[in-house]
Amino acid sequence: MNFCIHGGLRRALASLAPAAAAGLLACTSLPASAEDLADYPSRPVRFIVPYATGGLPDTVARIVGQRLTESTGKSFVVENKPGANGVVAAQAMMGSPHDGYTFLVTDGSMMSINPSIYKDLSYEPNRDFMPVSLVATSPLFIAARPDFPANTLQEFVELAKKDGSRITYGSSGVGSSHHLTMEAMRSALDLRLDHVPFRGSGQAVPALVGKQVDLVVAALPSLSGFAQKGQAKILATNSLKRSALAPDVPAISEVIPDFNFAVTVGVLAPSGTPPQIVQKISDAVAKAVRQPEVVKQLQGLGIEPVGGSPAAYRQAIDEETRRYVGAIKAAGI
Incomplete structure (x- = not known):
């Protein structure tokens, strides 16, 4: 039940010490009664x-x-x-x-x-x-440009571990889930990756299709159309398990136990x-x-x-x- 103090009582409380009056005059949330709960929501x-x-x-x-x-x-x-x-x-x-x-x-x-x-x-x-x-x-998905040398998650990991390898990936911006997915993966597996931040997937995915970056991290709806046209290939998902949305795509957790950045x-x-x-x-x-x-x-x-x-x-x-x-x-x- 929610109540506030009104009318004459408010005027009476005005004579109290300011701190006390402020506390009492505030609208206070109290545990809802059974009657209140039955009627909730009423607006x-x-x-x-x-x-x-x-x-x-x-x-x-x-x-x-x-x-x-x-x-x-x-x-x-x-x-x-x-x-x-x-x-x-x-x-x-x-x-x-x-x-x-x-x-x-x-x-x-x-x-x-x-x-x-x-x-x-x-x-x-x-x-x-x-x-x-x-x-x-x-869940987010890692996709590669169609001519990227790796075709599977495992091949990508092996490629990104090689000395001298510099693979670029696009994300939705610094500090985004897309960015941090790749940084967590890079750190766990000691991968050679370079981050290219964009302002959202609306910029990052076209950059992949235009071959401005090697990889991108994005949601499946942003990638599936390009994948079907052969303009991108989906390598992995960042959820704990394979996604029901794309059950044939491996989860990163298959190479990094308990990995989950969905x-x-x-x-x-x-x-x-x-x-x-x-x-x-x-x-x-x-x-x-x-x-x-x-x-x-x-x-x-x-x-x-x-x-x-x-x-x-x-x-x-x-x-x-x-x-x-x-x-x-x-x-x-």
Whole structure:
């Protein structure tokens, strides 16, 4: 239940010491009662996305939000608030009442990459956010130009280990999951690789097709058309296991045990949100992403649905953070 102090009581409290009055006058989130939970949600819910429309978190938020709107009869509205490495979105969520009507839908970079790269962030993930659900993952794939001397993952590794070998790879930018995937691989296997950063896959993939770089890391939908035309060859995926989206493509974990840098997308609540509401949304998200038509829709976009619990998402964030900290150090960022 969410309550605020109003009217005569507010005026009476104004005579108290400022610090005490401020604490009492603040709107406070309390544990939801059974009655509150049964009626929840009773009004529209906001999904804040820290990126512009069309990206991975935005796509996931809109698909899931539509399903939750249908199942609850209340609107789940996506609000895009890009800027400042997620700070704009984080501040918008943290500045909202912690009553279960505002959530953040984001990829893992806000939780697992940014805190290690940007020292002046105004948010602290463990302090300010509560995990709700790991909604989905999106594996990335390493593709090579068609005349690249290696045709398999193993051949690429052997080639990149040779003295004097300088293989170039394109990514979506410094500090991106694409970049850190390759740096983690380079560090683990002592590969000779040179990074060429681009501003997103929209630039990196054409650079591969134009033979400006030897390799690129991108999502499957960005690569599959070129691969079918013989303009690229897909060598590996960065997920823990072979992806159901491309089961014939080996996982990097087959040469580096436990390697997993697939992009994650999850729902987070501001700290202090009633846990019963967090659990209710988590259960609803899990149910939504397991519907056959949603699974088909997501997989068609290169996205693998998960729908994990709050505890499972917390564990996934912790494990992802450890992996990225190592990759960031390897990249010298």
